[in-house]
Amino acid sequence: MATKVPSLFKIGQAIKGRFGTYIITKEYQAGVWAAKNSLKETVVVKSVADHPRVENERDNLRRFQEQTPCIRPILDEVVNTSIPTTIILKHLDTTLLDASIKRNLNRKELKYVSRRVLEAIQVLHADGYVHTADIKPDNVFINYGQGDLRFANVQLGDLGGSYPMDSKWAKEGTPVGAPMWSSPEIIMERPWNTATDIWSFGAMLISLIYGGNFCLFRPRTVSYDHEEYGLEVLKRQFQYFGPFEKEYLEIASPEVVQAIFWLMQEVPAATMTQFHRTTEREVCQSDKDFIGKIMKLDWRQRPTAKELLEDEWWMEPEESRP
Incomplete structure (x- = not known):
């Protein structure tokens, strides 16, 4: 039987980004959470341990998001170096x-x-x-x-x-x-x-x-x-x-x-x-x-x-x- 990997973040946990603090409110799926910013707006948090995918997404979004409004943008990045790369994305409906x-x-x-x-x-x-x-x-x-x-x-x-x-x-x-x-x-x-x-x-x-x-x-x-x-x-x-x-x-x-x-x-x-x-x-x-x-x-x-x-x-x- 496969062992369930513990979630990186807990509901109610505060994580600090470069531009603000975010409170985890829900886990959508493994590696993806909903959170609230200081204005009570919903954002999306992504982080995956031991995998380069989130870091690659961060770099790609920084490269392309200013060129078109048709790519979901990165809003922030968590500054805590003791956890895997964690990005804050725009939330859509x-x-x-x-x-x-x-x-x-x-x-x-x-x-x-x-x-x-x-x-x-x-x-x-x-x-x-x-x-x-x-x-x-x-x-x-x-x-x-x-x-x-x-x-x-x-x-x-x-x-x-x-x-x-x-x-x-x-x-x-x-x-x-x-x-x-x-x-x-x-x-x-x-x-x-x-x-x-x-x-x-x-x-x-x-x-x-x-x-x-x-x-x-x-x-x-x-x-x-x-x-x-x-x-x-x-x-x-x-x-x-x-x-x-x-x-x-x-x-x-x-x-x-x-x-x-x-x-x-x-x-x-x-x-x-x-x-x-x-x-x-x-x-x-x-x-x-x-x-x-x-x-x-x-x-x-x-x-x-x-x-x-x-x-x-x-x-x-x-x-x-x-």
């Missing part, structure tokens, strides 16, 4: 996942959220950084608006796993992120770059179109902790967006070529359910066209965040889809 479960996004909301996530991605990519496949609804944070505006703020969070695309992790194809939202190259443990975030964005967009806790690539046959979970995700990616084009085979390693042949055996052409054939009752044609540009198994064919922000999809009249 909820995650995009919870908001989409509560009520499906309408057309205006879908594009509002998508644009702001892409704007955050573009800032990272412009400096050669990769969010690393954790672009998913529960890593996008929102504040509710008033009146007809459902969302007042949309910010991409969790930059603890963000690294430069020339880092050893990227070059060595280190697996990162949740497989359901990961690109094929990450699942196959091949070198990855900014194009992997574009795939994850597309997977998130599909999820938001369908609504709720839907993910097109969620395996139906194995649990998350199963050793073949990633392979089952890869099979679903191939089923909806395959096959790999022959140009990809020309640059693929022998291991990847072997994996592709395995996929062709596991998912014969007759059993493929290509996404572009989805009925318009489920996904309208303009969405299918936009998603089709994004979800390329060959990462070289995916558009950049900048190119996506300039796509004609944004100009589509609101009344074109019920």
Whole structure:
């Protein structure tokens, strides 16, 4: 039986930052707490012992948060050197996942959220950084608006796993992120770059179109902790967006070529359910066209965040889809 790791902070405990003192009020999950500042405003506290993720998130936020309002900012850092790196983050009302479960996004909301996530991605990519496949609804944070505006703020969070695309992790194809939202190259443990975030964005967009806790690539046959979970995700990616084009085979390693042949055996052409054939009752044609540009198994064919922000999809009249 696994031993439960003691919580770093206790409810009611005061922690001192560079700019203020914060009182812990709630533990959200391991390594994440709610706290109150001196103005009784809620903030988020993050700290993980014996892991560089929080320190990396701190450094990344310092690097990028002044460049865009679409990244959840760091507000403060705890000065106590006897505890692991502890950062204070802006608190938002909820995650995009919870908001989409509560009520499906309408057309205006879908594009509002998508644009702001892409704007955050573009800032990272412009400096050669990769969010690393954790672009998913529960890593996008929102504040509710008033009146007809459902969302007042949309910010991409969790930059603890963000690294430069020339880092050893990227070059060595280190697996990162949740497989359901990961690109094929990450699942196959091949070198990855900014194009992997574009795939994850597309997977998130599909999820938001369908609504709720839907993910097109969620395996139906194995649990998350199963050793073949990633392979089952890869099979679903191939089923909806395959096959790999022959140009990809020309640059693929022998291991990847072997994996592709395995996929062709596991998912014969007759059993493929290509996404572009989805009925318009489920996904309208303009969405299918936009998603089709994004979800390329060959990462070289995916558009950049900048190119996506300039796509004609944004100009589509609101009344074109019920």
